[in-house]
Amino acid sequence: MEEIHSTVTSNISSTPGFIPSSPSMDSRGVLPSVVLSLCFLVGLPGNIAVIILKPNFQHLSSMSQSLMVNLAVSDMLCLLTLPLWIYSLLYGWIYGQLACKILAYVMYCCIYGSLLTIVLLSFQRYMLLVHQKSWDQKKMRLLLVLLWLVGMILSIPALVVRQLIPDQQWVNCGQQFSSRNQEIAVLLAEALVGFASLPVVAFSYIQLYRKVNHTRFFNNPQTSRLVTSIIIVFFVLWIPNHTVDVLCVAAIALHNERLEQTCKDTQDIVKSLTFFNSCLNPLLYAFNSQICKCVRRVNRRDNVSHQQGAVETTTVSYIPHRDA
Numbered sequence: 001m002e003e004i005h006s007t008v009t010s011n012i013s014s015t016p017g018f019i020p021s022s023p024s025m026d027s028r029g030v031l032p033s034v035v036l037s038l039c040f041l042v043g044l045p046g047n048i049a050v051i052i053l054k055p056n057f058q059h060l061s062s063m064s065q066s067l068m069v070n071l072a073v074s075d076m077l078c079l080l081t082l083p084l085w086i087y088s089l090l091y092g093w094i095y096g097q098l099a100c101k102i103l104a105y106v107m108y109c110c111i112y113g114s115l116l117t118i119v120l121l122s123f124q125r126y127m128l129l130v131h132q133k134s135w136d137q138k139k140m141r142l143l144l145v146l147l148w149l150v151g152m153i154l155s156i157p158a159l160v161v162r163q164l165i166p167d168q169q170w171v172n173c174g175q176q177f178s179s180r181n182q183e184i185a186v187l188l189a190e191a192l193v194g195f196a197s198l199p200v201v202a203f204s205y206i207q208l209y210r211k212v213n214h215t216r217f218f219n220n221p222q223t224s225r226l227v228t229s230i231i232i233v234f235f236v237l238w239i240p241n242h243t244v245d246v247l248c249v250a251a252i253a254l255h256n257e258r259l260e261q262t263c264k265d266t267q268d269i270v271k272s273l274t275f276f277n278s279c280l281n282p283l284l285y286a287f288n289s290q291i292c293k294c295v296r297r298v299n300r301r302d303n304v305s306h307q308q309g310a311v312e313t314t315t316v317s318y319i320p321h322r323d324a
Contacts, residue, residue: 024169025090025091028268029088029089029090029268030090031269032089032268032269032271032272033086033089033090035269035272035273035275035276036082036085036086036089036272036275037082037086038279039079039082039272039275039276039278039279040079040082040083040086042279043075043079043275043276043278043279043280043281043282044076044079044080046279046281046282046283047072047073047075047076047079047278047281047282048072048076049282050068050069050072050282051069051072051073051076054068054069061128061134062137062140063124063128063134063135063140064121064124064125064128066140066144067117067120067121067124067144068121068285070113070117070144070147071114071117071118071121071281071285072281072282074110074113074114074117075110075114075277075278075281075282076278077106077110078107078110078111078114078275078278079275079278079279081103081106081107081110082275084103085103085107088172088173089268091170092167092169092170092171092172093164093170093171093172093173094171095173096164097163097164100162100163100164100173101158101159101162103173104158104159104162104173105155105156105158105159105162107158108151108154108155108158109148109151109152109155110151111274112150112151112154112155112193113147113148113151114277114278114281115193115194115197115238116147116150116151116197117147118197118201118234118281118285119197119200119201120143120147121285122200122201122204122205123200123204125204125208126203126204126205126207126208129208129211130207130208130211154189154193157186157189161175161176161177161182161186162174162175162176163175163176180252183248183252184249184252184253187245187246187248187249187252188245188249190241190242190245191242191245191246191249194238194239194241194242194245195242197238198234198235198238198239201230201231201234202231202235205230205231206231229284230284230285233277233280233284234277237273237274237276237277237280238274238277240270240273241270241271241273241274243270244263244266244267244270247259247263248260248263248264248267251263
């Protein structure tokens with residue numbers, strides 16, 4: 001490890017203004033490191049438990065089960081990269097440029113995989129439980145393959161812009177853009193994917209809430225709280241990141257250096273918040289399938305009521321009239 005560190009330092013030390021690396025800790029990375037450490041300690045065991053135990057999966061369709069496992073795997077892989085990022089935040093990047101690019105690419109693939117899985121899971125539950133339409137195993141596998149292909153394509157900018165950047169006494173694995181237009185394009189792409197996902201999740205779970213809450217047969221406050229918590233958590237943890245991306249784009253386009261620096265200083269914190277989503281996903285999605293149980297009960301009672309109504313109608317139709 002020391003040899004890698006010395007190699008990286010020697011390769012970058014020719015940069016003007018670069019100060020040789022120091023073993024001292026970078027105090028700017030303490031807060032993001034604390035947040036990421038909590039995510040790792042809480043989220044990793046939770047996602048492993050989901051993969052092994054599959055809690056409450058008996059109440060879910062095969063498609064929902066596959067999406068749950070896919071969500072847990074993507075979150076687990078994303079969280080497994082955190083120890084390296086935590087160390088780099090505190091002491092700089094010592095693993096070389098190739099590792100910088102590959103690890104960033106894997107991280108973005110897992111983040112996009114988790115985000116797209118949540119979107120697909122929300123829409124699938126909406127179609128299944130509100131419209132009672134399901135997908136077969138072949139379509140399910142195709143959707144999962146397409147999901148990861150889209151995530152891999154969206155993560156390509158990480159391979160392009162991730163570079164070793166000298167920063168005071170440290171070397172960081174960060175984004176280095178060749179032009180302002182490239183920076184705007186990368187940030188806009190991230191923001192657009194995020195803001196396009198939010199309405200889909202919100203719409204799907206609001207419709208599920210209405211399905212459960214507005215039926216005359218069934219009303220469960222626990223389900224209402226669960227739906228509300230899913231939407232709130234998703235918005236609270238993702239909107240700051242996308243908002244900062246948009247502000248950075250505006251700052252670059254307007255050549256506002258003060259706002260641009262503020263956005264860059266905030267990025268580490270808001271991006272670390274998105275990892276909390278990987279921690280809470282097991283609690284919100286896997287360990288509580290109350291939505292599926294509630295709506296299935298509603299559908300069963302609706303079907304029973306419909307069948308009873310049909311039987312009564314048939315019985316009445318066969319009663320002879322007294323005038324006959």
